[in-house]
Amino acid sequence: MGIKKLHLVYFSPSGSTERAVRTVASVIEGLSVEVHDLLTSGSRKKKHVFSPDDLVVFGMMTAGKLFTLSDEIFACLEGHDTPFIGIITYGNGYYGIALTEMLGRAEGRGFKVAALGAFISRHSMDTAIAHGRPDAEDMKTMRDFGRKAFMKIQGGDYSLHERPKTNWSSWEMGNKVIAYREEHPEEPYALPTDCKAKEISDDCIRCGVCVQRCPVDAIDIEARTFDLEACIGCWGCINRCPRHAITSTSQDMADIMRKFGARFEARREPEFFL
Ligand SMILES: Cc1cc2nc3c(=O)[nH]c(=O)nc-3n(C[C@H](O)[C@H](O)[C@H](O)COP(=O)(O)O)c2cc1C
Ligand code: SF4
Numbered sequence: 001m002g003i004k005k006l007h008l009v010y011f012s013p014s015g016s017t018e019r020a021v022r023t024v025a026s027v028i029e030g031l032s033v034e035v036h037d038l039l040t041s042g043s044r045k046k047k048h049v050f051s052p053d054d055l056v057v058f059g060m061m062t063a064g065k066l067f068t069l070s071d072e073i074f075a076c077l078e079g080h081d082t083p084f085i086g087i088i089t090y091g092n093g094y095y096g097i098a099l100t101e102m103l104g105r106a107e108g109r110g111f112k113v114a115a116l117g118a119f120i121s122r123h124s125m126d127t128a129i130a131h132g133r134p135d136a137e138d139m140k141t142m143r144d145f146g147r148k149a150f151m152k153i154q155g156g157d158y159s160l161h162e163r164p165k166t167n168w169s170s171w172e173m174g175n176k177v178i179a180y181r182e183e184h185p186e187e188p189y190a191l192p193t194d195c196k197a198k199e200i201s202d203d204c205i206r207c208g209v210c211v212q213r214c215p216v217d218a219i220d221i222e223a224r225t226f227d228l229e230a231c232i233g234c235w236g237c238i239n240r241c242p243r244h245a246i247t248s249t250s251q252d253m254a255d256i257m258r259k260f261g262a263r264f265e266a267r268r269e270p271e272f273f274l
């Protein structure tokens with residue numbers, strides 16, 4: 001059966017994953033396109049149902065595994081033997097179990113995973129890390145990946161012949177947290193509450209962007225406060241504020257990122273599995 005419609009589906013707090021999904025899909029021509037932006041809570045309350053003649057290009061940000069809301073995100077997707085191209089973006093550190101987790105979750109929701117890719121983007125928590133990524137070379141690789149994946153699907157081959165790797169950095173190997181993650185992929189990623197502390201400065205013009213784009217409705221812009229228990233620490237509000245009025249105030253987080261900055265320096269390259 002031929003593919004009739006292309007669906008771009010993504011969870012992208014700071015926008016890099018959305019751009020990667022659009023770049024990968026840009027080489028797929030001649031199909032009508034529907035976008036499913038799963039960032040807002042309202043969008044995840046709907047059911048997104050796909051048929052065998054749809055094609056889904058799906059993207060999600062990572063933190064060594066798929067980001068916090070992956071249960072909720074996959075629960076609102078329903079494939080019916082629908083071909084699936086899955087991508088993650090990460091900040092030049094490591095993507096851990098994110099691709100294997102995506103494979104399992106997508107297959108569990110009725111999708112035929114034909115291709116998976118891991119791409120590097122500037123780190124949303126410290127934009128000096130992987131600054132300038134994706135660059136022109138990365139974008140070319142994304143388009144090559146999209147072309148190969150689509151050709152494969154057009155040829156009727158909907159199965160994944162290469163198993164995706166797990167990917168931890170060498171300095172993390174043997175770490176108990178990682179062993180635990182590998183054994184319990186179903187457990188959501190979570191940041192400690194004090195690592196999510198933020199403030200809104202007087203530069204705020206109450207444009208409402210942060211409120212509209214917060215995945216868990218955790219911002220009260222009138223009171224200029226955050227519900228830090230609800231906040232998932234996605235860094236979307238910090239990166240999307242046009243006035244740069246939101247900043248992290250967590251000293252612990254600043255210390256962690258200082259440590260990571262040095263370790264995330266060596267250039268990583270995109271990887272894909274077909
Ligand atoms: C809480 C949090 C944890 C992250 N953890 C990692 C990580 O473990 N490794 C890594 O390389 N990048 C990590 N990143 C960076 C993001 O994966 C990366 O910047 C991604 O492209 C952001 O996607 P977005 O722009 O679609 O939100 C993390 C970002 C956040 C906000
Ligand atoms: S996005 Fe920035 S300027 Fe707009 S309401 Fe939020 S904090 Fe204020």
Ligand code: SF4
Pocket residue numbers: 013213214215216217218219226230231232233234235236237238
């Ligand atoms: S308040 Fe928390 S969950 Fe909401 S956009 Fe900001 S970092 Fe993300």
